[in-house]
Amino acid sequence: MSRIRTYMKILVKFLLLMIILFPSVVQAQAPAIPDLILVTVDHSDNGVLIQWNPSADSDIQFYHLYKLIDPVDMTFQKIFSFGPYTIEYKHMTSGLTNLAYAVTAEDSTSNESLLGDNVHRAVATTVEFDLCTEANIVQWTSYEGWEGDISGYRVFGGISGSPLQELTFVPASTNSYSHTGVAANTDYIYYIETVNISGITSNSPLDTVSVLYPVAPSYLTIDHVSVLDEASVEIQYSADITGEVNSFRLLRRSNPGTPFTEVDMRLNVMESTQVVQDQFLTSTYTYQYLVESVFQPEGCGTSLVISQSNQGNSILLVNELNDQIVTLNWTPYESYEPGLAGYIIQRNDGSGEFADVQTIGPQFTQWQESIQSMVNGFQAGELQYRVIALSNPHNGGTEEQSISNITTVVIETHMQVPSAFTPNSNDINSEFKPLMDFAPRDYLMIVVDRGGRKMFETSDPGEGWDGRFQGGSFVDEAVYVYYIQYTDYTGLFNTYTGNVTVLYP
Missing domain, CATH: 2.60.40.10 (Immunoglobulins)
Structure with a gap:
């Protein structure tokens, strides 16, 4: 039972005792107290509407409206009086706090009914933004005057300036609600609707809260x-x-x-x-x-x-090699704050350094080139590529760069071996060397005479035999035996054995 009702019952008992002990001071019986129906806030004008049923007595001259002015001492003040046919009043008050009201009846002999249990207090709300849970916490007091007759509370709320929506319905035993998912730096409005089991409702005042977060970094x-x-x-x-x-x-x-x-x-x-x-x-x-x-x-x-x-x-770069065409594909870079300017395609042909090959627009994520032009017999059968995403200039001309992984193209080595050459002739046939498109990863060539003596050996695919015996004097005109083995960059292992004839002009 509410504190108000408790005080009123004590007062009633005291007055009854006074009547019993001092009946001479009581000239007539007080009229029956009017039954308060509800106290509710009209949000259209923020007026407090108080409704009551007429007194059961017929000799009623006035109804008096009281409002709680001191919740500590439980002091009520008469604020208005009405004729016998008025049974509701909208109190336009500047302060929507302590919305506790009572109504008494006065008969023609100036006897006034006691306040008694005839006190109703509308729900009071408090709302605060809880930064820890990132939620607006709505709390409210119970409606006083409907004890035992409350079916529950509806919580209404929303962004200030927008229509308020019903957020939830909770039982009468619940007095709080956590509204999650609220927007930062936004004002919200809430109110509570108390629902009586008879179907009538009472609204609390509107309450506003600001969802304030720490100021975000400017960038x-x-x-x-x-x-x-x-x-x-x-x-x-x-x-x-x-x-x-x-x-x-x-x-x-x-x-x-x-x-x-x-x-x-x-x-x-x-x-x-x-x-x-x-x-x-x-x-x-x-x-x-x-x-x-x-x-x-x-x-x-x-x-x-x-x-x-x-x-x-991160940019993931992959490659394909088909019919001497290298195709590069990559994931697009997303996204620079100033925007993507384009991509630089870079290649390392074995020199150890990447060099720009082409710059293309930001809409491309595929690029192709033919490797046929690289065939020279010295180019290693391994090409490395990478892609650099460039930002648009910002901060005074700065261009950001995001570099992809390195993808490696491995190329099969194809080889042809000549059958004769002319040492010391100063022409294209002056040394013995296999003709190949792309140099292999591992390589060995040995030349011996018919007796098995080693004439020449090299592990460099770009080095040929000039016809000298182990780098000394030129060998005799004759037929020699060569042995070649290599592993190309695809992992393919090959061997060649045959004869080569040394001829002199």
Whole structure:
């Protein structure tokens, strides 16, 4: 039972005792007390509507409306009086707090009924944004005057300026609700509708709360994602760390639409540019990356995500070789903050250095070239390619670069062996050397005479026999035996054995 009703019952008992002990002071019986129906707030004008049933007595001259003015001392003040035919009133008050009201009846002999149990108090709400749970917590007092007759409470709420929606219905024993999924830096409005088992309802006043988060960094950008080697990538990001949010979390995922997982967490960083290395097989997988700015509220067990960066991804490059045509395919880079300018195709032909081959537009993710023009007998049967994604210029002309993995094209070696040559002739036949398109990975050539003496040996496919005996004097004109074995870059092992004739002009 409410505190108000308890005090009223004590007062009634006291007055009854006074009547019994001092009946002479009571000139007539007080009229029957009017039965209050409800106290509710009309949200259209914020007036408090009080409704009551007429007194059971017929000799009623006035109804008096009282309002609780001191909830500590339980002091009521008469605020209005009405004629006998008024049974409702809308109280336009500037303060929608302590909405406890009572109505008494006064008869023609000026006897006034006691307040008694005739007190109703509308629900009072409090709303606050809980940063730990990222939810608006709505709490309310129970409606007083319908004890035992409340079926439950409806919670209404929504963004300020938009129609309020019913969020939930809870039983009468519940006095709080957590509204999750609220938008940052947005005002919300709530009210509680108390539902009586008879079907009548009472509204609480509207209550407003602002969903305020710490101010996000003015910028948070993934600058690039570049492959370092076969097992690692480098992710560089930049952030504004001048505000209260200066902790950051790096996330990755393998496929769009799948959840991100944490790779790295950095708290209270002191440098605006951060570099992180991630480990995986870069020639097999590609990952998307995202950076979140996070804030740890005091007393919270988890950190809150305040803002997110653009996404960046490692570029996975693969190749195909068909009919002397190399085809490169790669995953597009997504996405630079200033936009993608295009791609640079680079090739390493065995010199140890990558050189630019062509620059193409951002819409392309495939490129082809013929390797026929590279056939010279010296070019190794292994070509390496990589792709560099270029950003549009920003920050005074800076261009970011994101480098793919290195993909290797391996080429089968084809060989023809001449049957004769003319040493010391200063023409194209002055040395004995196999003709090949692409040099193999491993190579050995030995030339011997008919007696088995070794004339020449080399492991360099670009080196030929000039017709000298172990680099000394020229051998005699005769037929010699050669033995060649090699393993090309595709892994194919081959051997050649035959005769070569030394001829002199």
